[in-house]
Amino acid sequence: MVTLKDISRDVGLSITQVSRALGGHTDVNAATRERVQLAATRLGYRPNAIARSLKTGRSGIVAMIVAGSRDPDSNAHLFEIVMGLSAEISALGLQFVLHVGQPGADVVKLHTELYRSGGIDGFVIIGPSPADQRIKCLTDLGAPFIVHGRDPEQPHPFVDIDNFDVGRTMADHLLSLGHRRIAFLNGPLSEFFAIQRQRGVDAAFAAHGLSVDPALIRSITMIEPQGRSAARDLLQLDNPPTAIIAGNTMIARGVYHAAADAGVSIPGDLSVLAHDDGLELFPAVGFQPPLGGTSAHLSAAWISLSADLKQIIAASKTPMHNRILDLTFDKGSATQSILVDRSMRVGP
Amino acid sequence: MVTLKDISRDVGLSITQVSRALGGHTDVNAATRERVQLAATRLGYRPNAIARSLKTGRSGIVAMIVAGSRDPDSNAHLFEIVMGLSAEISALGLQFVLHVGQPGADVVKLHTELYRSGGIDGFVIIGPSPADQRIKCLTDLGAPFIVHGRDPEQPHPFVDIDNFDVGRTMADHLLSLGHRRIAFLNGPLSEFFAIQRQRGVDAAFAAHGLSVDPALIRSITMIEPQGRSAARDLLQLDNPPTAIIAGNTMIARGVYHAAADAGVSIPGDLSVLAHDDGLELFPAVGFQPPLGGTSAHLSAAWISLSADLKQIIAASKTPMHNRILDLTFDKGSATQSILVDRSMRVGP
DNA sequence: CGCCAATTCCGAAACGTTTGGGATCGCCGC
DNA sequence: GCGGCGATCCCAAACGTTTCGGAATTGGCG
Known part of the structure; x- marks a missing residue:
């Protein structure tokens, strides 16, 4: 050397x-x-990175700890996250360590011990939920960290989108088209983002003087097979929905398949909207008719997240640096006014 | 502190x-x-991990560097690898750093600089190909590393399966059932494992005094859509194959779909075998009829890989520690003797 | 009483880097 | 002639750990 x-x-x-x-x-x-x-x-x-770290107190390493899980579905999004995040963090000259815990391991303890043993400058936390203690734990430790998503109940640095708006915007669009029986294939309600989206949907209904039918609300893992089976269930109801809001494009793909299986035409018989995360590894291509909905690219989140975390690490005292990324809406071609729909069927 | x-x-x-x-x-x-x-x-x-590292010269950190890629397909297997590997390495008390390079970055240089800057005890290399210089580079550096798969042209530590045997076993089974038009949906020939499998298939044919029809050999990305479209092509040939060997179960899934699309029955009209990597995130479930073929669980590879790497790091001089994991064969219920097939069709 | 060995302890150096507080030198201006 | 200043350099300490070599204390034994 x-x-x-x-x-x-x-x-x-x-x-x-x-x-x-x-x-x-x-x-x-x-x-x-x-x-x-x-x-x-x-x-x-x-x-020598280590000698430098010892002297400066900074290692240039950020970590993400994910709970190991025997349930493959729960890892649905993780790949996209890991790859995107790692690429951005690497690009900033930092190292990214991924710690996959044993199933059932105490995640809070892992964060604590890893931080206390030095060598980790900061953490990335994803998918915060009401139950988890990670944010509180890191705040108490004084460890730099940033959250993808947010816990509205405590202040902390984060990068997020307006998930309330995601639900509200899509529900409002369908309500304005005259739909009333609108199903919502939401993500797991254990996470804040899904809770916020549900609130947004509720708010849109309330604004129209209506309320949602609980029978049309599903909380599922956000992958295609789950979307497909949930949509199949919905379409078999005595009084099936005329529109479905999908939590992401993978769910939407399942909806398209279920509709095809059931001989239900989109948008003729069923309007579909979905939130599009702009996944690079599971791109939202090949939807016929083209899918619409809200959209916010996750890749933008990784860029902000990495840069902000680097800044938080540089500043010794944690600034409550948070950022809400832009959301766009495109109505696509998979929705139809419910009035137009009927008149056209009756017409020529 | x-x-x-x-x-x-x-x-x-x-x-x-x-x-x-x-x-x-x-x-x-x-x-x-x-x-x-x-x-x-x-x-x-x-x-303090850093002070300890400085003194002992070991950081307890192993790294895997993957070339960034704009092509989502090329990352097909990566998730499984990253999660499995990271979990095992974490379980051994080591840290796993994942470095995703910029697209087009010089991977050899990344390895070199990361190692020379201290702080990395060793590397994991996956998917070696004839072209790449990573193994030579790390050998020259004297850096501890282990390869998943192997480069038969140079000695180095690795964990692998006998891919020659994968190709040979499955081809031999189908040939013994009387099949002659056997298609092989192989992985990318840029990687050694696929080359070896092809050699195995060739050898099985040679042992039966036959040779493969190049028109029935495809080298594809090992995911379902690619398998599906390749199988569709094959089934549309004037002289379609009576059996298909799939490089993994995701390809096989595509084959099943293509067969269903084409109204081809399995195993009546088409026998199918596949190599099963025992993927945890994309489990090989729901095949009707049950799929057979060779099988070797990747999870076993991660365990061996991590343990061996740890040992290689502990021993200052790199031992040529390599390991070939067990392969099993199950004929499944998706193959049929081609003679039985015809007699049954002619019969009652 | 003196010697040896075992037990238990400690000082100091080392790993490679960064950095605060000088040291040295030449030169200018008074 | 001398204080001061700018430019350029270096000594030594420090980060927290491990470890080599030795020191101090005790007990046993001749």
């Missing part, structure tokens, strides 16, 4: 001066700096 | 002795050790 000492010997300077030369300090002669840099590249010097 | 110094002050011993007490050395009084341990837990001491 090539160290500062090797360089200092080579160029005949003190270790101090070599360190300053490479570190870009001012009190070093331009010619000297040149000489040092040349020697450094010639010898193939790479600063 | 609680350090050894804090404990030493608390119990009135030297830092040395505290370190020895906690480290389980012999030259410390049993009563003293007790006192020290109590103080350590009372104060909430956690050894």
Whole structure:
């Protein structure tokens, strides 16, 4: 291993001066700096990350801890998250450690021990839920962290979208088209984002002087098979929905399949909207008719998340740095006014 | 942060002795050790990983570097790998850093720089291909590493299955049933495992005095949609195959769908075998009729891989520690003798 | 009483880096 | 001639741990 000492010997300077030369300090002669840099590249010097960490107290490592699970479905989104996040964090010159706990491991304890053993500058937390203690734990520890999503009940740094608006916007659009029996294939209500979306849907109904039919609300794992079977159930009801809001595009894909299976035409018999996370690994392509709904790309979240976390780490005191990303709405071609729908069927 | 110094002050011993007490050395009084341990837990001491790393030269961190890619398909297996590997490595008390490079980044350079900057004890390499330089690079660096799969052209530590045998076994079984037009939906030939499987298939044909029809060999990304479209193509040939070997169960799923789409019955009109990686996130369930073929669980690979890597790191000189995991074969219920097939169709 | 060995302890150095507080030198202005 | 200043350099301490070599205390034994 090539160290500062090797360089200092080579160029005949003190270790101090070599360190300053490479570190870009001012009190070093331009010619000297040149000489040092040349020697450094010639010898193939790479600063020792560990020694630097010990001295500076920063390791440049951020961690994400996920609870191991024997249930494959619960990992549905994780790949997208892990890959996107890791890429952004790597791009910022930080290291990303992924810690997959044993099933049933105490996640709070893992965070605590990992932080207390030094070596981790900060954490990323995803999918906060009312029950979990991770945010409180890290706040108490004084550890830098950032949350994807948010816990509305306590202040903390986060990057999120307006999930209330997601539910409200899509429900409102369908209500305005005259739909009344609107189903909502929501994500797991154990997480805040799904709770907020449900509230948004409720609010849209309330604004129209209506209320949702609980029989049309489902909380499911957000993958295609689950969406398919939930949609099949809904379409077999005595009084089936005329519209379905899907929590994401994978669920929507299941809805399209279920509709095809049941001989239900979209948008003729059934209007569909979905929230689109802009997944790169499961792209929302091939929907016929083209799917509409709210949209916010997760990739944008990873970029913000990484940059903000880096900033939070740099600032010793945690700023309540949070960010709500833009949401767009496109009505797509998979919805139809329920009045137009009927008149057209009656017509020519 | 609680350090050894804090404990030493608390119990009135030297830092040395505290370190020895906690480290389980012999030259410390049993009563003293007790006192020290109590103080350590009372104060909430956690050894500083960075200081320890600096002194011992080991960080307990292993890394996997994957080339970023804009092509979602190329990441098909990665999730399974990342989650499985990370879980096993975490379970061994090591940290797993996942570095997702920018698309087009120089992967060899990333390995080199990461290793040279200290802080990484070893690497995991997956999917070796004839072109890539990673193994040579790490060997030259003297960095501990282990490969999932192998490069038959150079010695290195690895964990692998006998992919030649995968191809040979399945082809042989179908040939023995009388099949002659056997298609092979292989993985990407850029990787060694697929090359070996192809050689195995070729060998089985040769052993029967036959040779494969190149028109029935496809090299595809190993996911369902690709399998489905490849199978559709094959079934539309003037002289379609009577059997298909799928590189994994996701491809097989595509084959089942394509067969259903084409009105081809399994195993009546088409025999199917597949290699089963025992994926936990995409389990091979719901095949009707039950799918057969060779099988080797990836989860076993992660366990071996992690344990072996840990051992390689502990031993300063890299042992050529390699391991070939067991392969099982089950004929399943998706194959049929081609003679029986015809006689039954002609019969009652 | 003196010697040896076992037991238990500690000082100090080391890992490679960063950085605060000087040191040295030449030069200017008074 | 001298204080001061800017430019350039270096010593030494520090981060928290491990570990080598030795020191102090005790007990046994000749």
